Amino acid sequence: MKIIIIGSGPAGLAAAAAAAENGAQVTVLERMPELSVKLRASGGGKCNFSNTLSPVEFMEKFGRNGRFMQDALNRFPNEFLIRFLEENNVPVSADDGFHYFPVSERAADIASAFRRKAAAHGAIFRTDSTVVDISLGFQLELSSGEKLTADKVILACGGKAFSNLGGTDRGLKLAEMVGHTVTETYPALAPVQIQETWVSAHAGLSLPDAALEFGKGRNKCSGHGELLFTHKGFSGPCALNLSGNIAAAASKEESFQIRFRPCWKHSVEFWQNELELMRKEGKIKLVRTWIAKYFPHALADRFCEMADASESRCCELKGSSRDKLIKMLGEGIALTVAGVGPMNCAMAMKGGVKLSEINPKTMESRIIPGLYFAGEILDLDGPCGGYHIRWALSGGFLAGTSAATL
Ligand SMILES: Cc1cc2nc3c(=O)[nH]c(=O)nc-3n(C[C@H](O)[C@H](O)[C@H](O)COP(=O)(O)OP(=O)(O)OC[C@H]3O[C@@H](n4cnc5c(N)ncnc54)[C@H](O)[C@@H]3O)c2cc1C
Numbered sequence: 001m002k003i004i005i006i007g008s009g010p011a012g013l014a015a016a017a018a019a020a021e022n023g024a025q026v027t028v029l030e031r032m033p034e035l036s037v038k039l040r041a042s043g044g045g046k047c048n049f050s051n052t053l054s055p056v057e058f059m060e061k062f063g064r065n066g067r068f069m070q071d072a073l074n075r076f077p078n079e080f081l082i083r084f085l086e087e088n089n090v091p092v093s094a095d096d097g098f099h100y101f102p103v104s105e106r107a108a109d110i111a112s113a114f115r116r117k118a119a120a121h122g123a124i125f126r127t128d129s130t131v132v133d134i135s136l137g138f139q140l141e142l143s144s145g146e147k148l149t150a151d152k153v154i155l156a157c158g159g160k161a162f163s164n165l166g167g168t169d170r171g172l173k174l175a176e177m178v179g180h181t182v183t184e185t186y187p188a189l190a191p192v193q194i195q196e197t198w199v200s201a202h203a204g205l206s207l208p209d210a211a212l213e214f215g216k217g218r219n220k221c222s223g224h225g226e227l228l229f230t231h232k233g234f235s236g237p238c239a240l241n242l243s244g245n246i247a248a249a250a251s252k253e254e255s256f257q258i259r260f261r262p263c264w265k266h267s268v269e270f271w272q273n274e275l276e277l278m279r280k281e282g283k284i285k286l287v288r289t290w291i292a293k294y295f296p297h298a299l300a301d302r303f304c305e306m307a308d309a310s311e312s313r314c315c316e317l318k319g320s321s322r323d324k325l326i327k328m329l330g331e332g333i334a335l336t337v338a339g340v341g342p343m344n345c346a347m348a349m350k351g352g353v354k355l356s357e358i359n360p361k362t363m364e365s366r367i368i369p370g371l372y373f374a375g376e377i378l379d380l381d382g383p384c385g386g387y388h389i390r391w392a393l394s395g396g397f398l399a400g401t402s403a404a405t406l
Pocket of ligand 1: 008041042388
């Protein structure tokens, strides 16, 4: 059985190791001059390849599409990935109790472990080999004009995010060439630009547990966590994790607003009580000094300025300023989204090959028998924290095993 795998990211590597170990004759084609470029840069070069969540908790973090991963995560769970790495001389640990890294803190060790394993079973890796055409049968054409044939093909081409590290739409185009549907794509795990200039004026500040949200009722979409103020808007896990959803929602409206709550856990009631306490006990203290118990001074000053309370003393805070402060801090401040990304600064892509066209039990196309998919090329995106690589590895193992054995 001759299998060609397009892409040498974590999905392609896991597929190669699994298919080669199951007796297939494997060739991996990579368009970049080096293998696994994005994987080797991941997690700041340390590769946060997984986390401690159970498959059920893990899938929930990918939203409605997450259930698609069930078979891959159950057949090739965390324990399997960890054992695979440790058996291939890459000890791993989750020192903070959540994020898994190689003990060496070298992402390259993870890439080498997979490559060595696949190569030991005869897999061939070719760089500078861009697949530009695919026809059924299978026949592949490289940008050099070279033609290759295979019994089965695994598309593990990743998504468009971070082009410097190999992100490209070439895989999506190959999928479309053979009749697959690609859903709308957006940058995810990307910075969010905000129109209101007061936000960028605080570039460099961070809040430990802020919230961003949009929509109402069942359509409400929200996230919380550390939020960084940047020269153009927001970054940090709170903004990054919601960025794909913001990008998708913002693309449908001319002027799109999100709500920013500087402290996620404090509700309107909390601020009502707190400002009442402040009025009684703060005496001649400035309101902004009291509010600075909760936020960096510059932000406390900004909130008071927005509530016309810059120079107000606690004992004489006007009712209108008090109401504004409660609304801003408890319900949130409306901000206009100026953009998300761009894609070449995004760590992931939202959207991709439509999941209903793939069999989740095998990762085989429901349209073209013998064609398999794995990794970020599929319409699945999760938050920061080892989600994307774990999915690429488990899905890659399933695709490689299925292609070699079915
Ligand atoms: C800076 C950064 C840091 C990250 N850190 C983490 C992290 O710590 N933890 C985590 O879980 N996720 C992280 N991610 C996300 C994660 O790296 C990706 O989701 C993951 O690499 C996707 O794996 P993949 O195998 O599907 O695709 P990729 O890793 O993108 O690999 C696909 C490969 O296919 C090649 N290719 C594409 N088209 C063709 C073609 N036509 N012919 C030949 N080759 C082709 C590409 O050049 C690429 O090398 C990070 C992303 C970035 C950008």
